[in-house]
Every structure is written in structure tokens, then in C-alpha cells.
Amino acid sequence: MTHKRWFTPWLLIAPAAVWLVVFNAVPAINTLILSFTNARPLGGGQFIGFGNYTRMLDDQQLVDALINSIVYMVVCVPLLTLLPLLLAVLVEKKLRGIAFFRIAFYTPVIASAVVVALIWGWLLNDRGVINGMAEGLGFLSGPLPFLTDRWLLLFSAISLTVWKGLGYYMIIYMSALGNVSRELHEAAAVDGAGPVRRFFSVTVPGVRNTMLLISVLISVFALRVFSELYILSNGTGGPGGRDMSLVMLIQLYGQGLTGHLGYASALSVLLFVVTVGPMLFLARLNRKES
Template sequence: MPRRAADRRRRSRHWARSPWFVPLLFSGGALAVVLVMTIFPFFNTLALSFTDATMLRDGRFIGLDNFRELLSDARFGTALLNSTLYVVVVVPLIVLLPLILATLVAGDGKLLGFFRTAYYVPVVMSAVVVGLIWTNLLERRGLINETLQWLQVLTEPIPFLTDRWLLLFAAMFVTVWMGLGYYMVIYLAALASIDPSLYDAAAMDGAGVVRTFMAVTMPGVRNTMMLVAMFSSVAAFRVFGEVYVLTDGTGGPGGGVVTMTMLIQREGTGLQARTGYAGAISLVMFVVLAVLLMLQIIVQNREGRKA
């Protein structure tokens, strides 16, 4: 018995001296949260997607029936199209506009500090609050239409909230507006790492503002731009709150502005919820995001090798 106890003590000391013990000790809690909140739900959703489960009863295994139904579901096609358009339109704007904004407000002046704070305010506001603000601004008798009519720019109000495409692009604008401040801060940190002598050299060469931005600023934050593209792609494809509020939860005229996450919410909640079908939509959404991120990583690696 004493020999066994000594062996256990030696093994425990050896384990404590291993190089991964301290990192695991500090990250163990976070890893446990990730397992409980992410990994387990993922595999549960994966299993659920192959059943006909509803909110009121457990499902039976039905193979690929849910995925076959997706192929003929017009709502799924609309949601996939809208979410894809969201990525195509929002991501380039999110990559470029905050960088331009960060370039303009970088510095130590008090006025610049005020603008940095003002641009960041939408970030700390919830999507519901932002959606309600812009709903009031964009409605037929909202501030925007009333102002344009008062200036005699319009004779009739613009149907921002009742026309499918206007509503979709209005939602995209709101998403970009919400994200400007967040990504601006990321770019400000990246701009601080650029060697100031590069700007001095550009000035000595007679480079203007645009040329300096293209030749010095953008190459200096290239990796950050790729990171922003990855973050914003995931956020754009998963957009929910602002679209839900702007459409009053209906998905817009004829459900034409519904996104993937809104379709999952519709199918996966309520007494008539088809949780198995919602799980299938979630799995497809996961695959699309995984492919999108893999493509961006490949592009980033190629750009890194060229550099």
C-alpha cells in the first residue's frame, strides 16, 4: 500500500510538471463551457436533423427526408438567397468603410476621440433597439420620408418597409451601420502597428491621400482585413435581430426578406415547431459557413505566401 501511494504521488507530480498542465488548468473552465454550449448542441442538432421530431413529441429516424424537403421548399430557397446576398453586399462594405473611418479618426485630438466614441455607440445597442429606431425612421411617415418630401425631393414616400428589395437593402444598411464602430476599433489597433516612416516616405514621394491609402495603409492592414472579412461573413450570414424587427417578425412582404436564422426560428419554436426540420436547416447553414470560412482561409494563405 505505501508503495502504491508513492507511485501515485510520483505520477501526479509528473503530470503537474507537464508543459500542458498550466494551460489546461486555466482554460479548463472555458473548454467546459464550449463543450456544454457548442459541441454537445451541435451533435444533438445533427442527430435531430435525421428525425421528424416536433416540439410535442420525440421523432423517429427518417433518414434524409428533411434534406429532400429542403430542396423543394421555396421558403428555404428564399432564405438562402437573402442570406447569400447579405454576405455579398455587407461584407465588402464592412471591410472597407470601417477602415476608411478608422483612417479618418486615428489620432490624439479631443474631437477625434469624440467621433470615435460616437461611431462606437451603435455597437453597444441591442439589435432590437436599433431595429426599432430605424423602423420609425424608414416608415412611410417617418423622419426620412417626411424630410425628403419637405425638401421637395419626393412627391410620394418611399416604401422602405413594404417593398421586398428596398426592405432587404435597408436591413443591410442597418447591419453595416451597427458594425462600423466595432470593426473601426479593430482597424485602429492595426493602424497603430504601421511604421510611421512609411507615411513619411509616401509624403516625400508626393503621394496624395488616396495613393497613400492604397499603397501604405491597405497593405499594412491586409491580415486584419482578412480577419474582418471572416468575422463579418459569419455575422452577415447569421443575421437575425435587425431583420426580424424591421419586418415585424413576418419576414417582409410575402416572407420575401426571411433569412436562414429567421427560418430556423420559425420552424424550431412554437407548439407547431418541427424541430427535426429546423435542425436540418441549421446543419445546412453550418456547412455553408464552414465552406465559406475554408475558402477565405485558403485565400488568406495564398496572399500570405505572395507577400
């Protein structure tokens, strides 16, 4: 294949390439450079070596944020790997009205995290419907402080993330289930395996790679959490700022004219380092499959 005009492909790629360079490559390199400086939005920018990185060691908020991230991952990964698979199996069979259920289950995914967090903030409020009903039915004598207790707030945000993610991973599993051999299912059924048995010995092995993929995606997603914690804590990061996430710290230090761009960049590098592990694992997984 020859082209009369050698530059045609480059012309087509040019806009995307400009975005690749200006909004991806340059910021990536710049983040690394800034992380070794004391840059402020208005001036500054002397090279201070590993100053920002040694500062991290004494940052109690960062320690809290990393603990929060670990808790987030440990709870989210099993729940969001398993529950959406069960959902996908549930909506797999063509029943009347199944299209409606599929779309409905996907609704939390398309809603903004802000909208969803405001809705849950109202549900979990001291005077909200969950506390109200629990008290009304006599389960509780007073409201549970879902939004003002360090751990309850974290778990509220986690349940919100799980709830919002169900439909997203359900869709990924739906595509994967299509590749699970029907013959294998039928053979297992003929051999007298019940639905539960078939789920564990046919479905789960059949979607094993997708489960791996999804647990990697969730790990990375849990490390990147921002809006849920920000909105549920009303921007404060919870009692004593102990419910901050890593990204909340990046936003806190990086934003505005008084920001510490250097420290925010060092935190960004840290975020990259903790997410790159799962990502590289995913890249290897993809290469093996293709």
C-alpha cells in the same frame, strides 16, 4: 514543473469544460442527429433519412432566404471592408476631442440590434422622418415603402447592418493601423505622394491581412443575420414572408411546442455548411500568421 496535485488544472478547467460539452459539443452533435429525424418537441423522433434535406429542395421560402443571404453578403462585404478603414484613418490622428468621436462612432455597436432596428423602423416608417423630409423637400410625391416592399425592406436591413458595424470594424482597423510602418508613410510623403496615393499604396497593403479577416467576419455575420430583418418586418419576414433569413427560418421551425425540430436542425446544418467555408479560410489565415 510538477504539481503536487495533478487534478488542480482539471479543477480549474472543469466549469468551462462542462459548458463546452453541454452547450457546444452535445448540441452540435445533436443538431446533426435531429436533422435526420422528424422530431417534434412532444414526441416523434423517428429516423427519416434525408427527408428533411430533400424537403429543402421544394422550400420556396428557403430559396428566398438564400437569395437574401447572397444579396446581404454581396452588399455588406465591400462596404464594411472599406468604410470602417476610412473611418479608422480619420480617427487615427490625435486631434483634440478625438477620444469622444471614437466612442461616439462605437455607440451603434453596443446598442442591441433590437433597439437599433426599432429606431430605424421609426426613421424609415411611411410617416417617418426620412420619407417626411424627402417629401417636404419635394424629392418624393409619396412615401417610399421601405418596410413593406420585398427589396426595399432587405436593403433597409442591410443599411442598418452596415451602419451598426462601422464602429466595430473601425476598432479592428485601428489596431492594425498601428502596425503600418510610419517610416514607409514618411518616405512616400517625401517622394511627393499625396494622402490618396499614400492610402492606396501604403495603408491598404499594410492592412491587407486585416481586410481579409474582416471580409470573412462580415461574410459569416451576413449569413447569420436575424434581429434586423425580424424587427423591421415586425416578425413577419416581410411581404409574403420573402424577407426571411436562414436564421429566421430556424427560429420559425424550431420554436414552441408545435415546432419541427428535425427540419429546423437540418436548416441549422445548412447554416453551418455555408458559414464553415469562410471560417476555415480564416483559421488558415490565422495559422499562417502565428
